[in-house]
Amino acid sequence: MLRSLDIRDILIIERLELDFGPGLNVLTGETGAGKSILLDCLGFVLGWRGRAELARRGADQGEVTAVFDLPRDHPARAVLDEAGIPVSDELILRRVNARDGRKTAWINDRRASGDVLRQVSASLVELHGQQDDGGLLNERGHRALLDAFAGHDDLLGAVRTGWKARAQAARKLEAARIALAEVKQEEEFLRHAVTELDALDPKPGEEAELDAQRRLMQGAAKIREDVARAFSALGPEGAEGAMRDADRWLQGAADRAEGRLDAPLEALERAFLELGEAAQGVEEALDALDFDPRALEACEERLFAIRALARKHGVLPDELGSFAEGLREKLAALDAGEEGIGTLEADLKSAGAAYDKAAAALSAARQEAAIRLDEAMAGELAPLKMERAVFETRLSAGEPGPEGTDSVAFTVATNPGAPAGPLNKIASGGELSRFLLALKVVLSRGADTLTMIFDEIDRGVGGATADAVGRRLARLAEGAQVLVVTHSPQVAARGATHFRVAKSVSEGMTTSEVRALAEAERTDEIARMISGAEVTAAARAAAQDLLKG
Numbered sequence: 216m217l218r219s220l221d222i223r224d225i226l227i228i229e230r231l232e233l234d235f236g237p238g239l240n241v242l243t244g245e246t247g248a249g250k251s252i253l254l255d256c257l258g259f260v261l262g263w264r265g266r267a268e269l270a271r272r273g274a275d276q277g278e279v280t281a282v283f284d285l286p287r288d289h290p291a292r293a294v295l296d297e298a299g300i301p302v303s304d305e306l307i308l309r310r311v312n313a314r315d316g317r318k319t320a321w322i323n324d325r326r327a328s329g330d331v332l333r334q335v336s337a338s339l340v341e342l343h344g345q346q347d348d349g350g351l352l353n354e355r356g357h358r359a360l361l362d363a364f365a366g367h368d369d370l371l372g373a374v375r376t377g378w379k380a381r382a383q384a385a386r387k388l389e390a391a392r393i394a395l396a397e398v399k400q401e402e403e404f405l406r407h408a409v410t411e412l413d414a415l416d417p418k419p420g421e422e423a424e425l426d427a428q429r430r431l432m433q434g435a436a437k438i439r440e441d442v443a444r445a446f447s448a449l450g451p452e453g454a455e456g457a458m459r460d461a462d463r464w465l466q467g468a469a470d471r472a473e474g475r476l477d478a479p480l481e482a483l484e485r486a487f488l489e490l491g492e493a494a495q496g497v498e499e500a501l502d503a504l505d506f507d508p509r510a511l512e513a514c515e516e517r518l519f520a521i522r523a524l525a526r527k528h529g530v531l532p533d534e535l536g537s538f539a540e541g542l543r544e545k546l547a548a549l550d551a552g553e554e555g556i557g558t559l560e561a562d563l564k565s566a567g568a569a570y571d572k573a574a575a576a577l578s579a580a581r582q583e584a585a586i587r588l589d590e591a592m593a594g595e596l597a598p599l600k601m602e603r604a605v606f607e608t609r610l611s612a613g614e615p616g617p618e619g620t621d622s623v624a625f626t627v628a629t630n631p632g633a634p635a636g637p638l639n640k641i642a643s644g645g646e647l648s649r650f651l652l653a654l655k656v657v658l659s660r661g662a663d664t665l666t667m668i669f670d671e672i673d674r675g676v677g678g679a680t681a682d683a684v685g686r687r688l689a690r691l692a693e694g695a696q697v698l699v700v701t702h703s704p705q706v707a708a709r710g711a712t713h714f715r716v717a718k719s720v721s722e723g724m725t726t727s728e729v730r731a732l733a734e735a736e737r738t739d740e741i742a743r744m745i746s747g748a749e750v751t752a753a754a755r756a757a758a759q760d761l762l763k764g
Contacts, residue, residue, distance in 0.1 A: 216696045217340070217666045219282045222256045224274035225312070227718070227727045234731070236712040239692035242700045242729070243707050243740055244716030249727030250700045253716060254342075254670060257281065260310045261340055262320065262332035269312040280309045283339055289664055290338040295322070298331045306339075308332070342668045343651055352638055352651075358581075358623035361608060364658055365584030370577045371618070377570035378617040384563040391559050395552040398545050405546050408528070412539035417521050422532035425518040432511040435504040442501050449494040458486065570615075577619045581610055585623075588657065595653035598683040600676075601646065604629050606653075625654070648672045649684065656687050659695065667691070669699040673706050681705040704744040708761035713737050737762065 222231040227249060242250050259269055260279040270277035283306040285291060295302045300322050310320040310332070320327045322335060362371055398405070447453060462483055469476040525532040548555070585608035592606040605628045613622035628635040629646055638650055652672055659667070673684045685706040691697055692711070701707055713732045718725060732740055738758045739750060746754035 216284045218284055221280040223278045224271040225256050225269050225277040226252050227725050229726050231729055237696055238711035239689050239709055240698045240712045241707045241710030242714045242716055248716040248718045250716045252727055260308050261336035262329050270314050275314055277312045282307050291335050294334045300325045340666045354624050357625050360658055361581060361584055361623050364588050367580045370580050373573040374577050374619050375617045377573040381566040381570045384566040388559040388563050391556055398549045405542050409542050415520055417535040419533045419536055422521050425514055429514050429518055439504040446497045446501055574619045578621050581621055591657045592653055595656055599649040600680040601649055607635055648674055652687055656691050666696045671700050673701055673703040685709040704741045704761055707741055715740050
């Protein structure tokens, strides 16, 4: 609900503070007093398209602040959350228009872009008038309005789910067909490559192992001769033999050496042990260095084959195995491709049938709702002195989509036998106002989150018809806040809060003022609306009768 509006230095308004109430708020005043300017100011702070220059002459900038009450379930909260703007039970919109034309907006003291401001305002305020180009006259929105009236969210949800499933099935089928076509183009390469890879059967880590073996065998050929010489030098013909001769000679002399040879003999015994370990290690190394030259040739041949295949396919040697698996999967897809395409085609057909069934159920529900909507409109039009007019909700086949297969259009025929057509092309100005009001009353039941503004929607009507308009606006305001700009005393008398707009000139400067009227002042204002500039006693009595309802 719009709680207050603060305007400073906008057009011919110097300073204005307005507090709005729940229910029906009416704005009256003489023609040219500035009622439309008030709506311009509200539209400006809401981010609507409007005049480029709004700052009052002589002021550096113009500023408008609007304060809304925001219930916890209000849809504006989701927009604010997504924009990262703090949310509370009070929403403050402020927008400034500088003298140079620059416009700056804040939402709860956070800078906000025009797009975010318009998204928020779309969930706060709805404007209706004879040029209702963004609402009920826009045929593109008629289907959504009919669905909201019908309240069949479950059927609509089923259609959306079915459309999504059908679209997913179609995408999978198309992707499979494209993939199959691509694989067929490289079938010969795939089969040759897989045969070649399967024949070689490279293993992860094998290239590094082969490279190490190759280097070892290449090095062995160079060092084995020296190792063999060393082994011979350590053996019986070398160091071992000389040491045994020395041990034998010393053992023979030890008995006569008075113990002087005991220590050397012990050291020699230790040397025999160390020499044995050295000879054993050299022998083992010699065995390890012993290889078949054909093994080196085989190692190099496989190593080079692996590396060549890796270069050919542009992968690392260790990735050849996974690369081959990928090629096998492509071949498997190719071999089973036609069968897979058939399965996906069956899936798409099944999803399409499910969507068609859900869409048919939704269409039937819309047909039934259209009849109820037309009946409800007939009930609203009769009191508005349009009992001869025919409102018809027409359903026709449209392009299938997530909202079903129906196109919906609201049409009217203002006289029996006259051709029906779109609202804005068939109805005159006064008739259009009444059609829009009736339609809004029917469609807006329970819509209590929006502040609805009706700009002179009663233009061109009077008497009993104007009274019917007032009664419907009041009834509409029972579930929502309504602001109406009116020249009709019958409508003004229905207001719960009444504002009078007046223009004055002081020192050559024209200003517009708006103030809330007390009960006695309302009588005078409605009397002025009845009789004109001179308020008569009869007009005042008539005004009092209107206020009594």
